[in-house]
Amino acid sequence: MKKTRNTRQRGIILDILRESHEHPTAEIIYRDARRVLPNISLGTVYRNLKLLVERGLIRELNGRGFGRYDGNLARHDHFTCQVCGQISDLAASEDRALHRRVAARTGFEISHHRMEFYGRCPSCRAKASSRARARKPRSRSPYTR
Amino acid sequence: MKKTRNTRQRGIILDILRESHEHPTAEIIYRDARRVLPNISLGTVYRNLKLLVERGLIRELNGRGFGRYDGNLARHDHFTCQVCGQISDLAASEDRALHRRVAARTGFEISHHRMEFYGRCPSCRAKASSRARARKPRSRSPYTR
DNA sequence: GTCCATGCAAATGCTTTGCAGCCAG
DNA sequence: CTGGCTGCAAAGCATTTGCATGGAC
Numbered sequence: 001m002k003k004t005r006n007t008r009q010r011g012i013i014l015d016i017l018r019e020s021h022e023h024p025t026a027e028i029i030y031r032d033a034r035r036v037l038p039n040i041s042l043g044t045v046y047r048n049l050k051l052l053v054e055r056g057l058i059r060e061l062n063g064r065g066f067g068r069y070d071g072n073l074a075r076h077d078h079f080t081c082q083v084c085g086q087i088s089d090l091a092a093s094e095d096r097a098l099h100r101r102v103a104a105r106t107g108f109e110i111s112h113h114r115m116e117f118y119g120r121c122p123s124c125r126a127k128a129s130s131r132a133r134a135r136k137p138r139s140r141s142p143y144t145r
Numbered sequence: 146m147k148k149t150r151n152t153r154q155r156g157i158i159l160d161i162l163r164e165s166h167e168h169p170t171a172e173i174i175y176r177d178a179r180r181v182l183p184n185i186s187l188g189t190v191y192r193n194l195k196l197l198v199e200r201g202l203i204r205e206l207n208g209r210g211f212g213r214y215d216g217n218l219a220r221h222d223h224f225t226c227q228v229c230g231q232i233s234d235l236a237a238s239e240d241r242a243l244h245r246r247v248a249a250r251t252g253f254e255i256s257h258h259r260m261e262f263y264g265r266c267p268s269c270r271a272k273a274s275s276r277a278r279a280r281k282p283r284s285r286s287p288y289t290r
Numbered sequence: 291g292t293c294c295a296t297g298c299a300a301a302t303g304c305t306t307t308g309c310a311g312c313c314a315g
Numbered sequence: 316c317t318g319g320c321t322g323c324a325a326a327g328c329a330t331t332t333g334c335a336t337g338g339a340c
Contacts, residue, residue: 079247079251079253079255088253090247090251091250099262102224102235102262103264105236106224106233106235107266107267108224108233108262108264108265108266108267109264109265109270110224110262110263110264111263111264111265112262112263112264113260113261113262113263114260114261114263115258115259115260115261116258116259116260117244117247117253117255117257117258118255118256118257118258118259119248119253119254119255119256119257120253120254120256121252121253122252122253125254
């Protein structure tokens with residue numbers, strides 16, 4: 001494995017990720033890092049995020065949208081609220097047993113999985129039901145042949 | 146829902162997606178479409194992919210990398226080989242029961258999930274074991290505090 | 291002192307958009 | 316006819332990269 005140096009920039013980026021539960025984007029990490037190191041550049045943030053992912057020190061989420069990162073390495077899943085866009089952590093629902101089952105069925109050797117749930121979070125459900133109104137039936141799509 | 150017309154371009158893009166099991170990128174769809182409609186533009190491909198996703202006629206994969214699309218709407222998961230990059234379909238491992246369990250535990254209302262497995266496919270496993278050689282112990286990372 | 295990492299800015303590459311003409315309904 | 320669609324090209328934007336300098340070890 002290539003040799004790396006332990007720079008201030010790198011350390012700060014890791015700190016931000018570990019202290020945040022927000023699954024921040026590169027841009028957000030950049031903004032936060034600038035509060036400590038006003039001269040850090042976006043390029044450096046990207047370079048380090050990439051390196052930290054390769055080293056397995058952080059994870060990259062690829063559910064909704066572009067590059068969001070996660071400093072929480074404990075096995076866990078994610079839930080994305082389709083109304084407000086908030087991403088929450090979920091305790092892992094399953095793991096080894098699931099992997100074994102799928103591997104046995106398919107012949108793939110499974111190292112890990114990524115599971116993302118989508119739906120509505122409690123607070124968006126509440127808001128929605130308070131203004132529950134008009135309901136149109138969904139029409140048949142024209143492309144179904 | 147907005148009104149849409151049924152154009153040749155749109156139909157061809159849908160056909161390509163439905164006939165392919167390769168989870169093609171926009172670029173690949175564009176290349177294929179040009180064999181039938183040499184003048185179709187990349188912009189049109191993107192516009193239609195977006196529209197078809199909104200209409201629920203295709204799915205967008207967001208596992209590894211950028212925009213890959215899937216014309217197979219049946220509930221299924223994906224497996225990505227980390228060696229060769231190939232993406233395979235897997236029969237869905239679970240669904241309603243899992244959603245109910247997670248919903249009960251968290252209070253989220255779950256509409257669907259996305260599950261991606263990562264590891265090595267049978268053919269890459271075979272290749273790897275035939276040249277199994279040097280094994281270096283992984284060194285401790287310098288960033289673990 | 292070495293050579294990896296940084297800052298800065300230019301470059302890339304995927305995706306989106308504005309616009310005038312086109313064509314499905 | 317009407318207004319959604321298309322091709323084309325320019326624009327957007329997130330991410331990457333080249334280069335000279337700086338700093339970790």
